[in-house]
Amino acid sequence: MGSVRNATIERDCRNLRKPSKKVKQFDTNELKLLQQTMLYAAMNFERDHAGSLCVGLAAPQVGVNLRVIMVRNTNDPADQRWTFMFNPAYVESRDGFTIDHEGCLSLPDYYGKVVRPKESLFYYFTEKGKRVPQEGVILAREQYARILCHELDHLNGVLCSDNAVGEVEYDEAA
Numbered sequence: 247m248g249s250v251r252n253a254t255i256e257r258d259c260r261n262l263r264k265p266s267k268k269v270k271q272f273d274t275n276e277l278k279l280l281q282q283t284m285l286y287a288a289m290n291f292e293r294d295h296a297g298s299l300c301v302g303l304a305a306p307q308v309g310v311n312l313r314v315i316m317v318r319n320t321n322d323p324a325d326q327r328w329t330f331m332f333n334p335a336y337v338e339s340r341d342g343f344t345i346d347h348e349g350c351l352s353l354p355d356y357y358g359k360v361v362r363p364k365e366s367l368f369y370y371f372t373e374k375g376k377r378v379p380q381e382g383v384i385l386a387r388e389q390y391a392r393i394l395c396h397e398l399d400h401l402n403g404v405l406c407s408d409n410a411v412g413e414v415e416y417d418e419a420a
């Protein structure tokens with residue numbers, strides 16, 4: 247077994263294709279270990295792929311089928327902090343749809359066009375089990391909404407290649 251520091255992105259489809267279970271117990275050592283593993287996996291990916299910024303990761307991508315994701319809000323490029331979301335829940339979308347290229351750390355060199363809502367409403371829980379926001383929902387727009395939908399799909403065993411429309415492109419330079 248490798249250590250947490252050597253965590254890498256899972257490419258084993260059996261894990262990626264399983265629906266993930268809800269987190270029932272918050273604030274546990276297991277969850278802390280999972281968070282560290284995900285952070286190291288993203289860091290190691292960026293180290294090994296110079297110039298690429300990891301914007302989201304879901305627990306199944308490190309081999310754990312729990313409903314945990316971490317995301318960066320790319321609508322604010324100055325802010326590269328990660329937000330961990332436990333049991334993130336998609337409520338609804340609005341303002342129509344956009345088509346854009348999407349890749350996935352678990353699908354090396356793959357880029358497909360995927361239709362996503364322009365805006366999505368959702369909520370999640372912190373590692374301590376606190377609902378965010380306390381009441382109501384968060385509004386995610388444009389790229390941030392896309393990232394959230396992509397990561398939420400991972401928790402249901404869905405990959406962006408499942409939803410690709412039109413011509414699929416592979417990045418041969420990668």
Ligand SMILES: [Zn+2]
Pocket residue numbers: 349350351352396400
């Ligand atoms: Zn992905």
